[in-house]
Amino acid sequence: MSVNSNITSLWGGPSYPTSKLADIFQFPKTVNPAYTILQGPQKLSALMRSPQDLSSTLELLRKIPGPVSFYIILLLISLFLHAVYKAYATPLRHIPGPWIAKFTRLWLLRAIYSREYQRINVELHRKYGPVVRISPNEYSIDDPDAANIIYRSRDQLLKAPRYSSWGLPTAEPNIFTSLSIEHNAARRRQIAPLYQLSALTNIEYQVDFTSTTLLSKLSAFASQDQPIDLSQWLQYYAFDTVGALTFGKPVGFLDRGKDIADIISTIHTYSRYGGVMGVFNEMHPYVFRVLQFLAPKGEIGIAAVYAFAAKHIAEWNCRSENEKTLSVEQSEGGEVLKTDYLTSLLAKHRRTPDNFSVDDAYYHIISNIVAGGETTGIALTAAMYLLVKSPRVLERLRGELEGMKRGENGRVGVMEAQICGYLNAVIKEVLRLFPPAGLNLPRVVPKGGLVLMGSWFPEGTIVGVNPWVAHANTSVFGPDADEFRPERWLEADQACANRMEQYFFTFGRGPRTCLGKSVTLMEMMKIIPELVLNFDFSFAYPLKEWSVRNDWFVKQEDFMVRLRERGTGRA
Ligand code: HEM
Numbered sequence: 001m002s003v004n005s006n007i008t009s010l011w012g013g014p015s016y017p018t019s020k021l022a023d024i025f026q027f028p029k030t031v032n033p034a035y036t037i038l039q040g041p042q043k044l045s046a047l048m049r050s051p052q053d054l055s056s057t058l059e060l061l062r063k064i065p066g067p068v069s070f071y072i073i074l075l076l077i078s079l080f081l082h083a084v085y086k087a088y089a090t091p092l093r094h095i096p097g098p099w100i101a102k103f104t105r106l107w108l109l110r111a112i113y114s115r116e117y118q119r120i121n122v123e124l125h126r127k128y129g130p131v132v133r134i135s136p137n138e139y140s141i142d143d144p145d146a147a148n149i150i151y152r153s154r155d156q157l158l159k160a161p162r163y164s165s166w167g168l169p170t171a172e173p174n175i176f177t178s179l180s181i182e183h184n185a186a187r188r189r190q191i192a193p194l195y196q197l198s199a200l201t202n203i204e205y206q207v208d209f210t211s212t213t214l215l216s217k218l219s220a221f222a223s224q225d226q227p228i229d230l231s232q233w234l235q236y237y238a239f240d241t242v243g244a245l246t247f248g249k250p251v252g253f254l255d256r257g258k259d260i261a262d263i264i265s266t267i268h269t270y271s272r273y274g275g276v277m278g279v280f281n282e283m284h285p286y287v288f289r290v291l292q293f294l295a296p297k298g299e300i301g302i303a304a305v306y307a308f309a310a311k312h313i314a315e316w317n318c319r320s321e322n323e324k325t326l327s328v329e330q331s332e333g334g335e336v337l338k339t340d341y342l343t344s345l346l347a348k349h350r351r352t353p354d355n356f357s358v359d360d361a362y363y364h365i366i367s368n369i370v371a372g373g374e375t376t377g378i379a380l381t382a383a384m385y386l387l388v389k390s391p392r393v394l395e396r397l398r399g400e401l402e403g404m405k406r407g408e409n410g411r412v413g414v415m416e417a418q419i420c421g422y423l424n425a426v427i428k429e430v431l432r433l434f435p436p437a438g439l440n441l442p443r444v445v446p447k448g449g450l451v452l453m454g455s456w457f458p459e460g461t462i463v464g465v466n467p468w469v470a471h472a473n474t475s476v477f478g479p480d481a482d483e484f485r486p487e488r489w490l491e492a493d494q495a496c497a498n499r500m501e502q503y504f505f506t507f508g509r510g511p512r513t514c515l516g517k518s519v520t521l522m523e524m525m526k527i528i529p530e531l532v533l534n535f536d537f538s539f540a541y542p543l544k545e546w547s548v549r550n551d552w553f554v555k556q557e558d559f560m561v562r563l564r565e566r567g568t569g570r571a
Contacts, residue, residue, distance in 0.1 A: 083103040083104060084103065086103070086136040086137070087103050087136060088102075090458070091455070091458065092139070092455060092457065092458075092461070095131055095133045095139060095455065096128040096129065096132060096133065097124070097128060097132045098124070098133075098134075101133055101134050102133060102136060103136060104136065105135045105136065105138075105279050107134070107135065108134050108279050109279040109280070111134075112275050112276055112278075112279060112439065115272075115550050116549075116550060117438060117439055117466075117550045118466065118468035118550050118554055119468075121134075121140060121440070121469050122468055122469055124140065125140070125469050125472075130143040130146075131143070131146075131452070131453055131455070134440075135279070135462075137460070137461055137462055138440075138442065138462040138463075138464075139457070139461065139462070139463050139464075140464065140465075140466060140469065141452065141463055141464065141465050142469045142470065142473055143452070143453050144473075144476060144499065144502060145453070146452040146453050146463075147465050147502075147503065147509065148502070149452060150443050150450075150452070150463055150464070150465065151441075151443070151465075151509035151510030153510055153511050155446070156181060156510060157444060157446055158179055158443065158444045159178075159443060159444075159512060160442035161179060161281050161282075162278035162279070162281050162442055163178075163179060163278070164177055164281055164284060165273070165274040165278040165281045165284045166270070166271070166274035166278070166552075169284065169288050172363070174363070174366070174367050174370075175188060175364075181511075184511075184512065187364075188515065190356065191345070191515075192515065194337055194341065194344060194345075195515050195518060195519065196518060197414070197518040197522060199337050200245075200337065200414075200519060200522050201414055201415065202338060203245060203337045203339065204413070204522060206244040206245050206248070206340065207241055207522065207523060208409055208411040208526070209244060209250070210237060210240045210241045210244055210250050210254065211237075211241075211411060211526060211530055212411070213240070213250070213254045214233065214236075214254055214527070215531075217233065217254060218233070218531075218534070218535060218563055219534075219565060221563055222535060222565045223565075226562075227540035227541075227560050227561065227562050228560070228561060228563070229557070229558060229559060229560055230381065230537070230561045231381040231555075231556045233254075234377050234380040234381045234384065235253075235264055235373070235374065236253035236264075236377075237253075237254060237380070237527070238372075238373050238523065239253050239263070239369070239373035239374075239377065240252070240253050240254050241376070241523055242369060242373050242376065242519065243369065243373075244340070245341060245368070245519065246342060246365050247308070247309070247312050247340055247341075248340035248342065248343060251263070251308065260304075261304035262304075263304050264373065264374065266302050266304075267305075267369075267370055268374060268553065268555060269551075270370075271374070271552045271553050273291075275439055275550075275551055275552035302370070305366060305369050309362060309365050309366055310362070312342055313361070313362060316343070316346050317358075341364070341365055341368060342365050345360070345361035345364060345365065346358070346361050348361070349361055368519075371515075371516060372519055372520070374436075374553050374555065375436045375437070375520065375553060376519070376520045376524075378434075378436040378554065378556065379430065379431060379434075379436055379520060379524060380523070380527065380528070381556050381559055382430050382431075382433070382434035382556070383426070383427065383430040383528055384528075384537065384559070384561075385434075385546065385556070386429075386430055386433065386434070387532060387537075388537045388539065388561065389484070390484055393426065393484065393485075393486060397422055397423060398533065400420055400421070400422045400423060401423065401529045401533055404416055404417070404420060404529065412525070412526050412529045412530055413526075414522050414525050414526055417525035422486065422490070423525065423528065423529065424489075424525075425486035425487065425488075426528070427521065427524050427525065427528070428486070428489050428504075429484060429485065429486040429488065429489060430484075430524075431504075431506040432471045432477070432506065433484055434554070435467035435468060435471060435505065435506040435554070436506070436554060437467055437506070437508075437553065438468055438550040438552060438553065439550070440464035441464050441467075441508055441509075442463065442464035443463060444461075445457045445458065445459055445460060445461040445463060446459060447459050449461075450463075465509075466505075467505035467506055468554075470504075470505040471503075471504075471505065471506075476499055476500055477500060477503075488500070534565065534566060535563045535564065535565060536564045536566055537561045537562070538561060538562050538564075539560065539561060539562075540561055540562045541560055546559040546560075
């Protein structure tokens with residue numbers, strides 16, 4: 001697959017900011033009764049709950065000329081009988097859950113569409129217990145022993161087809177969306193060493209560069225005593241940082257103080273699309289093509305990320321042979337990061353052109369931006385929010401950090417941060433209380449079925465744990481699981497610590513665990529100390545809460561703060 005074909009085959013962009021995409025799911029207002037049935041999850045569930053609506057719909061259907069209405073009624077009856085059969089002809093019919101979810105995936109669709117799935121899912125488990133039926137063939141699990149089986153490393157369970165909805169049906173699946181164990185493993189092997197913390201420390205100066213830009217922006221806001229949306233600036237920071245690590249220079253969100261080419265909002269809308277569409281993933285290739293057809297053409301949104309990457313590859317290709325050799329030499333010595341991911345991967349291509357193509361490099365770097373920007377921005381926002389809300393924790397953290405050693409350039413080094421016990425406990429607790437991924441991580445029960453929590457789950461059943469549910473489990477994290485208390489990670493005895501560690505789902509579990517975990521941790525370890533040492537933050541509007549929306553990534557907005565420089569840091 002050539003670089004160009006990749007770019008042109010894309011769904012081009014931000015055409016649908018979150019609110020607009022929602023409109024796509026609303027069918028046109030029309031007198032055609034078939035549309036009345038299809039008008040979206042809310043209407044449909046209302047229809048199912050209300051016999052009056054149902055009878056009026058049947059009345060409408062009756063008005064359609066003879067044979068057509070006959071076939072529609074036949075179709076509805078067969079669908080109904082099929083749903084009833086699926087609901088009860090399973091050994092898992094005793095598993096509790098919302099009544100309607102036994103019969104149709106529409107309950108799940110509606111719950112995800114509501115953008116509050118993490119809250120709904122936690123409440124479901126509080127009401128029904130450790131296993132809940134959330135669709136005719138899908139079960140949400142909250143049990144550490146069952147989780148050990150579902151996310152095991154040997155004989156790993158396949159990812160559920162839902163993941164394909166985050167992929168482009170016209171292209172090779174990416175590492176995250178791939179449903180094939182072999183494909184995923186082969187692709188992961190190509191780059192995994194470059195994502196270890198030891199490799200990343202070589203290029204942490206890229207993080208320092210964007211940190212300095214963020215801190216000077218915040219200083220300016222502090223001197224103007226201007227309220228700012230910190231969630232937005234931390235998103236710019238996270239995207240610029242992962243951009244710098246990937247391409248050797250930031251995309252420029254911080255400098256320009258805006259979402260360039262709507263890249264950030266498009267990635268977010270795309271994650272919402274994947275989450276909602278995943279429930280009926282078999283329709284994704286068709287819906288995607290329609291959206292692609294409707295999307296404005298040009299280098300905007302995700303297409304802009306691809307174009308940005310293609311431009312950097314082209315620039316590298318235009319270098320003289322001498323320069324190229326030099327950059328290969330700079331990156332020689334096996335799998336090491338010398339300047340950025342792209343240069344290292346192109347160097348890998350240069351060393352072993354038959355095993356690793358330029359397109360392979362292209363394939364890998366895109367996922368850095370798509371998977372690594374928003375997630376880290378969310379984690380940083382959660383950290384700052386929880387610290388502003390918890391003066392006790394903030395004070396203890398500052399106490400630890402004030403004496404910490406700095407690197408030569410005056411910035412906090414990851415090696416120094418790694419040995420700060422309380423800082424690491426704070427980061428862990430933030431990621432526990434506010435995991436950025438907010439849907440179940442579904443897997444398919446393999447041939448022969450599985451016994452989970454004493455029940456037999458037949459082959460093909462979908463099972464999964466939601467990080468929000470796991471982290472609210474009081475038997476693992478204690479009766480104060482709802483509280484932000486970093487000390488829990490420092491005080492726990494070995495057995496309890498192991499149990500918490502095993503049930504820590506922020507980055508997933510098992511062989512498909514997050515590849516970029518160390519990238520995020522490095523960013524958090526470096527920037528959180530800088531922020532809390534350099535500034536005092538206070539809520540700009542104490543009575544107004546931030547807004548949180550679950551679109552697979554549980555993103556915050558309107559985290560409005562005022563800042564004051566403390567004079568003890570080194571902004
Ligand atoms: C707070 C930050 C992050 C969170 C919460 C997060 C969360 C996750 C989760 C939960 C999964 C596993 C999904 C599953 O099992 O269904 C995952 C996979 C993945 N993540 Fe992250 N992630 C973060 C940052 C990053 C970064 C910075 C990168 C890249 C630079 C990245 C790249 C990936 C990739 C490539 C996968 C797919 C791995 C595979 O399936 O083999 N992530 N992430």
